Amino acid sequence: ANTDLLITGAEVGASKLAKADKLGVETADQGVIWQQLIDAGIA
Structure with missing residues (x-):
């Protein structure tokens, strides 16, 4: 499965953001x- 969107919270890790960017x-x-x-x- 492919990820199209990463929803980030207040404590998202730098490595997770870097991987998403890459x-x-x-x-x-x-x-x-x-x-x-x-x-x-909706909510």
Whole structure:
């Protein structure tokens, strides 16, 4: 399975971010994702 998006929290490790970057995986902050879900009426 391929990963398309890595949702990161407050304590994401630098190595995890580096690996995502190396593999071309998009990252998104957990708080931003939650706010988008709330704004869309999903959460």
